[in-house]
Amino acid sequence: MATLPLSSSGAPGASLEDELRQAVGAEQVLTRPEDLFVYEADGLTHHTARPRAVVLPRDKTDVVQIVKRCRAHGVPFVPRGAGTGLSGGAIALDDGVIIECARLDRILRIAPEDRFAVVQPGVINADLSKAVAHHGLFYAPDPSSQQACTLGGNVAENSGGPHTLKYGTTTNHVLALEMVLPDGQLVQLGSPTGSAGGYDLVGAVVGSEGTLGIVTELTVRLSPRPERTETMLGIFPDVVSACRAVGAIIRSGLVPAALEIVDRRTIEAVEASVYAAGLPTDAGAVLIIELDGPAVAVGRQVERCQDHCREAGASEVPVARDEAERQRFWRARKGAFGAMGRLAPDLYVHDAVVPRQKLPEILEKICEIGDRYRLRLSNVFHAGDGNLHPNISFDRRDPDEMERVLAAGEEILRTCVEAGGVITGEHGVGTEKKEYMGLLFSEADLDAMRKLRAAFDPDRMCNPGKMFPATRFCAEANPKARGYDQVPFG
Amino acid sequence: MSASDSSPGPDLATLLPGTLDCVHCGLCLSSCPTYLETGRETSSPRGRVYLMRGLAEGKIPLAGVLAEEAHLCLGCRACETACPSGVPYGALLEQTRAAVERAGLRPTWARRLERLALRGIVPRPRRLAALMTLLAFAQRLRLDRLARPFLPKRLRDAHALLPLVPPASQRRRLPAFTKAEGERRGKVVFFEGCIMPELFGGVNRATLRVLVQQGFDVLVPEAQGCCGALQAHSGDLETAHELARANLGALDPGDVQAIIVNSAGCGAALREMDHWLGDEASRVASRVRDVCEFLDEAGLRGALLPVPGRVAYDDPCHLVHAQGVSAAPRHLLQAIPELELVDHDDPSSCCGAAGTYNLTQPEMSQAVLARKLDSLEPVDPDMIATGNPGCLMQLRAGAEGRGMRAEILHPIELIARALPPSPPS
Amino acid sequence: MSAGVDPWQAPTGVGARELRERLRAAAGPTAVEEIDGVSLEGARLETRVRPCSGEDLAGVLQELNTAGAAALVRGGGSRLGLGHPVPRARVLLETAGLAAPPIVDAEDGVAYLPAGAALSDLREHVRKEAEGRWELPLDPPGAGSTLGGCLAAAATGPRHGPPRDVVLGLDITLGTAERTRCGGRVVKNVTGYDLAKLYVGSLGTLGVIETAWIRLRPSPERREVWLAGLEDLAGGLASSRRSSVSAALWVDRAGSARLAPWLGAERAGSLLVVELAGDAAAVEADGAALREEIGAEPVPEGEPLIAALRDLLGEDRGLRFQLSSLPSRLSATARRLAEHGAELLVQPARGTLVAHFLLAPEEGEAAVERAFRGVRLAAAEGEGRWRVEAAPLEVRSVRDAFGEDEALIPVFRALKRVYDPRGVLGPGRQAGRV
Known part of the structure; x- marks a missing residue:
């Protein structure tokens, strides 16, 4: 790739901010201290860094301009959507510029017959499904923040959500991308019908946490709405028995659209909120099971799931009576994270994945860790994927509690890795987990990732300071680096 | 820093x-x-x-x-x-x-305008009435249009929003007591508001008509005054609290089922009086009901006449978000024969009226209104129903500006239209 | 990219004999064999090496780096015609020895499988270990297809989606000889870059896959194959998109003639073959719908017909292209190809077409030119992309085998330079001859 020299500033002496104002309009460049103050954090409140400026492009040519100017001044840049990410991915380290994509919010094309849509990165996830609903289609990846998060952000994080069990994550639904490479070049990756057989760049860019360039257009797959959808609640005495039901359902070869567990603490918080759905507050855990597909098949599958739940100890397994009740269940599930704000000023939403059959034992260990560190820990998670979200309620102003939160978090991650799991299933590494990458990967594994970065962004201008540990570590000193799947290497 | x-x-x-x-x-x-x-x-x-x-x-x-x-x-x-x-x-x-x-951090023109309007006029029924009479007179002689080019831009924008002031005969306050028709189902207080009787007397009369027809004795205490919402929103909590305190006594005659409000903004403020005045206000606050909410809870009795047409219901923010009322008006409208309730995108988003906002932040107000109209226009309803005076004005001005044919109404007006004629008294 | 000395062209003083010695030291004496004179993919190969472990593989790649010697990587050899020739290769690197015992986790529905094993063996192994509850969702054509070859070529067959969607993790030795892994055994994972996506379909030009974690698919309760005569492709789209369809292929007149032995009755025209799989009730309902919509009939013995279709997809006759198209333009795309003399197999729901062009020797270059022209026009018609799946060496030597966007070639080149800086893995094979 042709790369611009790092210091070939335009007008001599002009500040980057002035150049940006000139390029995209003064109104689109925020530089006052309080403006920057609100951009110091995304959904992860205890990692903060203030950007040098925030720029709001209105089209792709603005993005090209911003990238080129930043590059000319040697100033790094970070794309940001709605800032709902939970790994600190959208904060600007190294005095960088935030490229706020929220105003790139147009749906450019809907092709119902061919089942795809072309959108700008600032389009809100839920808005796309809404816009195509009358065609009988929907956009499948549905992160819990879907009412606010942007599709561009989803691409950066390869976002999942409750329905990835059956439908896959963002990467399974992105057909093509238009992006500005870190040198300012605008390129098209993939096509609405797939790629031609060269390297799968779309696959490499999805989930790259905004480190390979700035996406300016996405072509995404739309899925046909299933003929019938049924949602039921398995009411369990405790989380572990709910996990056992999940294991039984997976083992039986059923592929529900979603298998979500909500524990008692979370139920209590949600039921006290605007998202209350009538979940039983006296249950130890609720397993939300959604089945969808052909009408003739779903009914029988509902019965099979109910049987599995009862065998695992569910007291009852009611099915949502109508669409309104079903929607309420999901609003409750998706509002759960925010509802935890009722317990304490801050919430640390952890994210780790373990093999599904290990869920019961891991859950027990995680609860033990929470108790040992005297923390308020709750669990609401994508059980069908083995994707845990231990949530810790805390107050970042209390340094002792903060320390315990971080220590417990690390212990939880180690526990998951030892069980054959990984340290993030859908939130990304960001700043949050970069120092834990060594739990999972050897130096060579990380180097393989650094190579990809080097091919796209050799000067590390695009979202620097994320994903990779700041310090290189020694694999020998870290015997667990290889322990994540208990399969001997070679 | x-x-x-x-x-x-x-x-x-x-x-x-x-x-x-x-x-x-x-x-x-x-x-x-x-x-x-x-x-x-x-x-x-x-x-x-x-x-x-x-x-x-x-x-x-x-x-x-x-x-x-x-x-x-x-x-x-x-x-x-x-x-x-x-x-x-x-x-x-x-x-x-x-x-x-x-801290005196607002631009002076905005403060002056709001202070004058919100302290000096709105809460003082006589001054407000006098101003309206003057305005009605000017409108009838088209003096206002002649003056328009000479007004500062902000007042011009405000002028565009202002509906035709109804004739004095329609700006009369409601009687202090009206007896229920037919079998009596209860007794309620009706909160008239300050702007409502002047600009939307028809809505108030429709409200009274529906309540009475549905079997409720209606008290309209004379001592009631402005609710204080607009003052509170503009940062003048002092005046707002004063006004609320005055209403506290006026609205509590003791034995009524509910205090009925048909302006969402006023309803929200009255419902939250206890936040301002503490527990002494909770008796009044807890009995405040939006008129649609009240009627939906009580259940409409008797047959309704058809009101043919396609109606889009748009939620006033202070009804749906501040009072949590969104299903009730829709239920009532759906009960009217031949009235088809049609869906538009984002019915619960703001129309940009927001009290005095359309005067103080005209650009943003217009942008927000444009989004609202973008969602309403493709539906092309015969009527748009919304239960708040600010929204009614904003949507009327907006719809007219776009040349939309829809009539903009308060939902209670549609219900009133569906009532059989009153028996001769 | 800055100009300078191209490391691929860097001269090496290491002779064939010495290289073999070094490779023997790295991978063991029995893993290396002299094959002097064998011509393959434009290369005159002097040595064959077949490492039997990841460690040996890394050793081999290390030696190739040191010597600056390029290798042609081969799994089952069924897809060597894909991509450009590799005239610079000296060594045939066979992956068949990478055959550690597979692990099937029937509880979780995932499997850890060696790249060198034949897919047919792995399929059987999974079936047995999982007691029939799970199946391996890869079914590319080619009898000897290995897992590694299938992943490297991103090869698909009549059933299942693209391999990228089922690969959870990979153990792969990069062109730099570094042994690395990406992903893992869990079904959802965003820990670091999704490198597996980059490696799958890279034609082995970035690294050599050793093992893969694959997400298995629950075995269907019921499986049925239905058949309908269907002249117009467009009429089959809705049927091909029914929810329990596991394979749907439209074959033109020529194809259906070749399928005659498996069709029972004599069929004259083009056909749509649909396989339904999954919930028994859903399969039954969809079967009834197929009968209703396109007059389809069930086929008593479905499996052999699907196998025959798989073979047809991979048949090496003349030129074979794979194209994509918007489903709504499939008919137009197909028509354009047919006008240029292609025999067609179309997967309507996926929006892919396989076009065979038979090359009459007397037509020579003109026939090739016509085929390429037809493919380019058809791809434009369907907003699609294309690649050559198989073609005679001399065609691929002079013509671009991929319809890739020119603007991406610099990115491809940059990737090649970081993962395989010495160009030891199939240099020139990928799009843009990287």
Whole structure:
């Protein structure tokens, strides 16, 4: 790739901010201290860094301009959507510029017959499904923040959500991308019908946490709405028995659209909120099971799931009576994270994945860790994927509690890795987990990732300071680096 | 960063607990009209709460971004119904605006305009009535149109919103007592409001007509006055509290089922009187009901006549977000034969009226209105129903500007149309 | 990219004999064999090496780096015609020895499988270990197809989606000889870059896959094959998209003639073959719908017909292209190809077409030119992309085998330079001859 020299500033002496104002309009460049103050954090409140400026492009040519100017001044840049990410991915380290994509919010094309849509990165996830609903289609990846998060952000994080069990994550639904490479070049990756057989760049860019360039257009797959959808609640005495039901359902070869567990603490918080759905507050855990597909098949599958739940100890397994009740269940599930704000000023939403059959034992260990560190820990998670979200309620102003939160978090991650799991299933590494990458990967594994970065962004201008540990570590000193799947290497 | 120029006073520390409820999840963002318009975190509920917390913690000054944002916010409170964590955004905003007001940080023209209107006229029925008479006179002689080119831009914008003032005969206050028709189902107090009788007397009369026809004795206490909502929204909590205190006695004759309000903004303020005045107000506050909510709960009795047409119901922010009422008006409308309720996108988003906002922030107000009209226009309804005077004015002006044919009505007017004629008294 | 000395062209002083010695030291004496004179993919190969472990593989790649000697990587050899020739290769690197015992986790529905094993063996192994509850969702054509070859070529067959969607993790030795892994055994994972996506379909030009974690698919309760005569492709789209369809292939007149032995009755025209799989009730309902919509009939013995279709997809006759098209333009795309003399197999729901062009020797270059022209026009018609799946060496030597966007070639080149800086893995094979 042709790369611009790092210091070939335009007008001599002009500040980057002035150049940006000139390029995209003064109104689109925020530089006052309080403006920057609100951009110091995304959904992860205890990692903060203030950007040098925030720029709001209105089209792709603005993005090209911003990238080129930043590059000319040697100033790094970070794309940001709605800032709902939970790994600190959208904060600007190294005095960088935030490229706020929220105003790139147009749906450019809907092709119902061919089942795809072309959108700008600032389009809100839920808005796309809404816009195509009358065609009988929907956009499948549905992160819990879907009412606010942007599709561009989803691409950066390869976002999942409750329905990835059956439908896959963002990467399974992105057909093509238009992006500005870190040198300012605008390129098209993939096509609405797939790629031609060269390297799968779309696959490499999805989930790259905004480190390979700035996406300016996405072509995404739309899925046909299933003929019938049924949602039921398995009411369990405790989380572990709910996990056992999940294991039984997976083992039986059923592929529900979603298998979500909500524990008692979370139920209590949600039921006290605007998202209350009538979940039983006296249950130890609720397993939300959604089945969808052909009408003739779903009914029988509902019965099979109910049987599995009862065998695992569910007291009852009611099915949502109508669409309104079903929607309420999901609003409750998706509002759960925010509802935890009722317990304490801050919430640390952890994210780790373990093999599904290990869920019961891991859950027990995680609860033990929470108790040992005297923390308020709750669990609401994508059980069908083995994707845990231990949530810790805390107050970042209390340094002792903060320390315990971080220590417990690390212990939880180690526990998951030892069980054959990984340290993030859908939130990304960001700043949050970069120092834990060594739990999972050897130096060579990380180097393989650094190579990809080097091919796209050799000067590390695009979202620097994320994903990779700041310090290189020694694999020998870290015997667990290889322990994540208990399969001997070679 | 220096915060000395406007160090948070002792009462600003009270901001802190409310802001701590926010865990920064961001679910509120897409519900916020000013965020959707600007794409700026600073103009989002989460950003504003972050600024308020920053102020309370002494990290940022009041002057500057926060003071601007406190008034760029529409106060529609759509973020409250999106917030899983229950951040009391409306209350936080009120306190912040009061602090901005105390610190004298608003542009002088905006303050003067609002002070004059909200302290000097709106809460004083005689002055308001006199002004309306004058305005009606001017409108009839078309003097207002002649004067228009000479008005400052902001007043021109305001003028565009103003409906034709009805003739004096229609601006009379309602009788202090009206007896129920047919079998009596109860007794209620009706809160007339200050703007409503002057500009929307028809809506008030329709409300009375429906309540009476449905079997309720209706008291309209003469001592009632302005609810104080607009004053509170503009940061003048002092006047707002005074007005609320005056209403406290007036609205509580003791043995009524409910205090009925047909203006969403007033209803929200009255319902939350106890937030201002404490427990002494909870008796009154807890009995406040929106007229549609009340009728839906009570159940409409008797057959309704057909009102043919396609109706789009648009939720007033202070009804859906501040009072949590959204199903009731729809139920009532659906009960009317031959009335087809049609869906439009985002019925619960703000229309940009927001009290005096359309005067103080005309550009943003117009942008928010444009979004609202964008969602209504393709549906092409015969009628648009919404239950708040500000929204009625805003939507009328907007629909007219776009050449939409829809009639803009309060839902109670449609229900009144569906009632059989009254028996001769 | 800055100009300078191209490391691929860097001269090496290491002779064939010495290289073999070094490779023997790295991979063991029995893993290396002299094959002097064998011509393959434009290369005159002097040595064949077949490492039997990841460690040996890394050793081999290390030696190739040191010597600056390029290798042609081969799994089952069924897809060597894909991509450009590799004239610079000296060594045939066979992956068949990478055959550690597979692990099937029937509880979780995932499997850890060696790249060198034949897919047919792995399929059987999974079936047995999982007691029939799970199946391996890869079914590319080619009898000897290995897992590694299938992943490297991103090869698909009549059933299942693209391999990228089922690969959870990979153990792969890069062109730099570094042994690395990406992903893992869990079904959802965003820990670091999704490198597996980059490696799958890279034609082995970035690294050599050793083992893969694959997400298995629950075995269907019921499986049925239905058949309908269908002249117009467009009429089959809705049927091909029914929810329990596991394979749907439209074959033109020529194809259906070749399928005659498996069709029972004599069929004259083009056909749509649909396989339904999954919930028994859903399969039954969809079967009834197929009968209703396109007059389809069930086929008594479905499996052999699907196998025959798989073979047809991979048949090496003349030129074979794979194209994509918007489903709504499939008919137009197909027509354009047919006008240029292609025999067609179309997967309507996926929007892919396989076009065979028979090359009459007397037509020579003109026939090739016509085929390429037809493919380019057809791809434009369907907003699609294309690649050559198989073609005689001399065609691929002079013509671009991929319809890739020119603007991406610099990115491809940059990737090649970081993962295989010495160009030891199939240099020139990928799009843009990287």
